[in-house]
Amino acid sequence: MEFPFDVDALFPERITVLDQHLRPPARRPGTTTPARVDLQQQIMTIVDELGKASAKAQHLPAPITSALRMQSNRHVIYILKDTSARPAGKGAIIGFLKVGYKKLFVLDDREAHNEVEPLCILDFYIHESVQRHGHGRELFQHMLQKERVEPHQLAIDRPSPKLLKFLNKHYNLETTVPQVNNFVIFEGFFAHQHRPPTSSLRATRHSRAAVADPIPAAPARKLPPKRAEGDIKPYSSSDREFLKVAVEPPWPLNRAPRRATPPAHPPPRSSSLGNSPDRGPLRPFVPEQELLRSLRLCPPHPTARLLLATDPGGSPAQRRRTRGTPWGLVAQSCHYSRHGGFNTSFLGTGNQERKQGEQEAEDRSASEDRVLLLDGSGEEPTQTGAPRAQAPPPQSWTVGGDIMNARVIRNLQERRSTRPW
Numbered sequence: 001m002e003f004p005f006d007v008d009a010l011f012p013e014r015i016t017v018l019d020q021h022l023r024p025p026a027r028r029p030g031t032t033t034p035a036r037v038d039l040q041q042q043i044m045t046i047v048d049e050l051g052k053a054s055a056k057a058q059h060l061p062a063p064i065t066s067a068l069r070m071q072s073n074r075h076v077i078y079i080l081k082d083t084s085a086r087p088a089g090k091g092a093i094i095g096f097l098k099v100g101y102k103k104l105f106v107l108d109d110r111e112a113h114n115e116v117e118p119l120c121i122l123d124f125y126i127h128e129s130v131q132r133h134g135h136g137r138e139l140f141q142h143m144l145q146k147e148r149v150e151p152h153q154l155a156i157d158r159p160s161p162k163l164l165k166f167l168n169k170h171y172n173l174e175t176t177v178p179q180v181n182n183f184v185i186f187e188g189f190f191a192h193q194h195r196p197p198t199s200s201l202r203a204t205r206h207s208r209a210a211v212a213d214p215i216p217a218a219p220a221r222k223l224p225p226k227r228a229e230g231d232i233k234p235y236s237s238s239d240r241e242f243l244k245v246a247v248e249p250p251w252p253l254n255r256a257p258r259r260a261t262p263p264a265h266p267p268p269r270s271s272s273l274g275n276s277p278d279r280g281p282l283r284p285f286v287p288e289q290e291l292l293r294s295l296r297l298c299p300p301h302p303t304a305r306l307l308l309a310t311d312p313g314g315s316p317a318q319r320r321r322t323r324g325t326p327w328g329l330v331a332q333s334c335h336y337s338r339h340g341g342f343n344t345s346f347l348g349t350g351n352q353e354r355k356q357g358e359q360e361a362e363d364r365s366a367s368e369d370r371v372l373l374l375d376g377s378g379e380e381p382t383q384t385g386a387p388r389a390q391a392p393p394p395q396s397w398t399v400g401g402d403i404m405n406a407r408v409i410r411n412l413q414e415r416r417s418t419r420p421w
């Protein structure tokens, strides 16, 4: 990547390491030194352009690396410049690697949640013209040495297929430990961190590991004091989270727009009405119009009035719709996953979510059962009219409660009819 300024003079070393201050490195003796602010502006331009190129290469809707994001996060960026070719005497940039420590909640191979703060690979890009020339490895290797970290100790923020191949080829990283977030960790991540799974050890596992283990210290920071198990949430914020907002608005705005054009395969018509293009708009027969008018004039049924008065939260259908949120979130997390395979374990999103999901499913099937029962589907014809005739107490709208009662009653009836006493 070329720039209209002297990259070669700006970055004297082949690999330059920048933190959130984006400070220009010391220049070679003898080179003219422009104003510091200009140099920083040049660095910001390079970071912005690299971020854009990386996003394009990864088909991301927006860059996840920019000067602004660098300045507002405690990340470190390794920039590799081209020392061989010197187009127009100004040098060129080959690529970059961005890393940073992040607090994550990761699952170990026993599916226990662990609060850790590993070094994460956040963004990585080598210019298309020089990929597969060993530059990525050179940059990665430099970072490993500088950060004093082993490849298996890293967490990778949604690695691209190319990066997965890269890690496999150069570092033999293949087997992943399934996670419920977008980070990928590999077998060996917990290698020297396994301790008895007591919660008191879990929170301090890193600081202890650093003292007790002879192998290189885990790239972890000291964590805050242990929190109650309930406080630990089974997700971790990815640097790419903000992209979700850009991709899809929240419910209900994310619902598919109404079809303006007819579907490719319209459902088969049940009658010939409307099939002829010559026919004008169909009007109902006069008796139907009269019927409709009489229905409009008909006052609401007293039961309906009573139900409306005792139901402050709107219709039950509406309430049921809003209760589906956890599934919606799960669906969203799947939608945004770059690799569906990583998220196949979302069903293990912690007991709480799983239970909630199961409860939802149960509620839904329960409500369907309930409709069948109230339909008078042959099971309990005497009950179909009864609940409508009386004003139900407010809590009777709890679908699960109703169905439980119905099931108990049915169970009792069955037992009564099948047993001789």
Ligand SMILES: CC(=O)SCCNC(=O)CCNC(=O)[C@H](O)C(C)(C)COP(=O)(O)OP(=O)(O)OC[C@H]1O[C@@H](n2cnc3c(N)ncnc32)[C@H](O)[C@@H]1OP(=O)(O)O
Binding pocket: 054, 057, 058, 121, 122, 123, 124, 125, 126, 127, 130, 131, 132, 133, 134, 135, 136, 137, 138, 156, 157, 158, 159, 160, 161, 162, 163, 165, 166, 167, 169
């Ligand atoms: C957390 C994240 O940052 S995810 C985003 C990662 N970045 C990208 O996907 C952007 C596009 N890709 C790239 O920029 C580069 O290919 C990188 C950064 C992944 C690797 O850099 P390179 O300089 O190409 O890597 P290097 O030459 O050292 O190693 C080559 C190996 O990487 C892998 N690799 C690189 N490019 C490809 C590719 N197009 N297809 C498949 N594997 C590839 C292969 O294992 C390859 O070995 P091989 O050529 O023997 O098959």
